[in-house]
Amino acid sequence: MKGTIQIRGLGKKYPIYRKPSHKLIELFSLRRVSRHAGHWALRDFDLDVAPGTTLGIVGQNGSGKSTLLQIVAGILSQTEGDCQVDGTVAALLELGAGFNPEFSGRENVYLNAAIQGLTRSEIDSRLEGILEFAGIGEFIDRPVKTYSSGMFLRLAFSAAIHVDPDILLVDEALAVGDLIFQHRCVNRIRRMRDAGKTILFVTHDLSALTRFCDRAILIDKCRKILDSSPEKVVHHYQELIYRRERRQAGQRDQYVEVGQDATLxxxxxxxxxxxxxxxxxxxxxxxxxxxxxxxxxxxxxxxxxxxxxxxxxxxxxxxxxxxxxxxxxxxxxxxxxxxxxxxxxxxxxxxxxxxxxxxxxxxxxxxxxxxxxxxxxxxxxxxxxxxxxxxxxxxxxxxxLETGLIYGMMRWPVQVSYRFHGGEEDLRQDVETQR
Ligand SMILES: Nc1ncnc2c1ncn2[C@@H]1O[C@H](COP(=O)(O)OP(=O)(O)O)[C@@H](O)[C@H]1O
Ligand SMILES: [Mg+2]
Missing domain, CATH: 2.70.50.60 (abc- transporter (atp binding component) like domain)
Known part of the structure; x- marks a missing residue:
């Protein structure tokens, strides 16, 4: 059924080259000689996502979240295991992924949409909508490598939603900070969710996770360690970070210089x-x-x-x-x-x-x-x-958090007092001050 994702025993190993020259040796030997040690970015990964699910994904930096999304998006191949994706996928990945920096924005839109299986005329008919939503003006014909992260995001998001995918992947991108655009993105994603699309959503905004997702998974050190309600996953994740920071605090260097706080x-x-x-x-x-x-x-x-x-x-x-x-x-x-x-x-x-x-x-x-x-x-x-x-x-x-009504950006510390003017007492006082 469209919108289903089924992952079994998925693993991704990236090569680590101990010396730059080893990569060359391997290339020249046409990979008969293997000089690299592997580094697992994802391991023994199972996941079933039913159509219409909004799945939140959390985990510390380097835990394997982006690797997972890139495999689901089909722009990275796995080392082992199986990843079956039913339906079309649009991806809003970390800056750069899936885009060719040398090509113009327009060329990248065509390239991306072609990967999603759209025909040239289908893309032509959507191009205007894509450009309008992205709103990056003449930059559309300049190489993507000249874009700011904000411009890149606008184009990538616009391209992603206009292919009308069955599955949308969002990798942390929405936290990029220069955007009114963010608001429009969130609205669009909400609409896609309401329209029954499957969404995989990597975020560090834990309250967005609980507000937005039906279910969440926690990835740690390349493995899925929890698959549950967003609330449970957030709780577990916070505990995990806390424990880890504590352990590191215990191992920290013990010397202290004058004026410093030894408890940090x-x-x-x-x-x-x-x-x-x-x-x-x-x-x-x-x-x-x-x-x-x-x-x-x-x-x-x-x-x-x-x-x-x-x-x-x-x-x-x-x-x-x-x-x-x-x-x-x-x-x-x-x-x-x-x-x-x-x-x-x-x-x-x-x-x-x-x-x-x-x-x-x-x-x-x-x-x-x-x-x-x-x-x-x-x-x-x-x-x-x-x-x-x-x-x-x-x-x-x-x-x-919401703790009371605030007008505008912030509440200033204001104290109010008042006085009526015009009473007898008041007139006498005014006369006295004039003397
Ligand atoms: N292109 C790459 N080459 C080598 N190692 C990589 C590459 N991309 C990611 N990794 C490694 O794989 C692990 C998982 O990375 P990633 O999926 O980006 O994690 P996350 O998105 O959770 O921060 C990390 O240890 C990272 O250093
Ligand atoms: Mg990442």
């Missing part, structure tokens, strides 16, 4: 990486939002206190490091930023090979409820002049 744990999870850049002298290792009692927070109440942890691996000696973060709302609007230097904390010189964790204690103000993202960064220099060593857009997504 190392965090090594980056929930999502969309756009990352920097000189690379230091690399962000993890980001996490903790409650004061050490729970992983994916949602907070206005007025609640939390600890934002950002761990950084230093690859070079850096004497003037700054660690900071930017918060954006679901439309990509910057809400606030801060960093160690701005808050008056000057980090001591850091040696290559060291890991440093910065903790930012935050009391959340009364801001509009909804989904927010945190982009961590590490730089060198001062707040006026610096170079970015590593920056990750929208690495951590969390929700601020």
């Amino acid at each position: 744990p190392v965090v090594s999870t980056i929930p999502s990486i969309h756009n990352r850049y920097g000189e690379g002298g230091a690399r962000i290792k993890g980001i996490l939002l903790h409650s004061p009692d050490g729970r992983v927070l994916n949602q907070v109440n206005a007025g609640e206190e939390a600890l934002l942890l950002v761990s950084v691996d230093f690859r070079k000696d850096i004497s003037d490091a700054i660690v900071g973060f930017t918060v954006r709302d679901h439309l990509g609007v910057e809400i606030t930023s801060s960093n160690t230097s701005y808050e008056g904390v000057h980090l001591p010189a850091v040696k290559a090979g060291t890991t440093l964790t910065a903790g930012f204690r935050i009391r959340f103000p009364d801001v509009r409820p909804g989904s927010y993202s945190i982009s961590p960064a590490v730089a060198r220099g001062n707040i006026w002049e610096h170079t970015i060593e590593d920056w990750i857009d929208n690495a951590y997504i969390f929700n601020i």
Whole structure:
């Protein structure tokens, strides 16, 4: 039946080449000599999805989620096992997957639709709708490699929904932060769900997962470890991260420098990486939002206190490091930023090979409820002049819960008083002040 997915014993092994030259040896020997060790990205994977299901998929970075979607989409072949997909598939994958960067947007639309089995005339008749929804103007005729991540996403999403697939795959893409578009995407996906399409939805936005999905799976270290209700899966996933962070905290280096907080744990999870850049002298290792009692927070109440942890691996000696973060709302609007230097904390010189964790204690103000993202960064220099060593857009997504009516973006701390003017008492006072 259209919209059914049946996966049995699926496995994907990526080669690891120990030295670049080994890849060449293998190529020249026409693969008779195998010099690579394998790395399993997915293993012993079974999954049945009935038509009309909206299946949420969660798991830590590197657990195998994107690999799974790419195999279902047919753009990656498995090493072992069976993946049967009944019906047409449209995929909104991580940036780049399924698109040829050298081709123009228009050529990619044709290419993509042809893969979905559409004829040239079918595509012609939909092209206008695709271009209109994407709204990227003349960029449609430029190579995709010149696109910003936002433009790419608009085109990819537009192409995906216009082929009217039986199955839609969405890989984290909606968290890309510059979009009013996001809202339209969510509406479109909701409509596809209501129309009985099968949807596989990878996300780190755990509240979207529970709102949106009928069922969810948790992937960990290339295997499916839970298949249940979204609520159960979210709970289990949060516990898993929490336990893992705790264990790492127990193993952390014990030396402490003056002025530092010895209780800060190392965090090594980056929930999502969309756009990352920097000189690379230091690399962000993890980001996490903790409650004061050490729970992983994916949602907070206005007025609640939390600890934002950002761990950084230093690859070079850096004497003037700054660690900071930017918060954006679901439309990509910057809400606030801060960093160690701005808050008056000057980090001591850091040696290559060291890991440093910065903790930012935050009391959340009364801001509009909804989904927010945190982009961590590490730089060198001062707040006026610096170079970015590593920056990750929208690495951590969390929700601020509805705690009362808020007009506009935020509630200012306002105190109201009043007084009537015109009474006898009031007139006498006015006269006295005039004297
Ligand atoms: N093209 C590739 N070559 C080698 N290893 C890869 C490749 N793509 C992914 N991997 C590895 O496979 C594992 C699963 O990756 P992925 O499916 O992207 O995970 P996720 O989407 O859950 O973050 C990771 O260990 C990753 O490093
Ligand atoms: Mg992925």
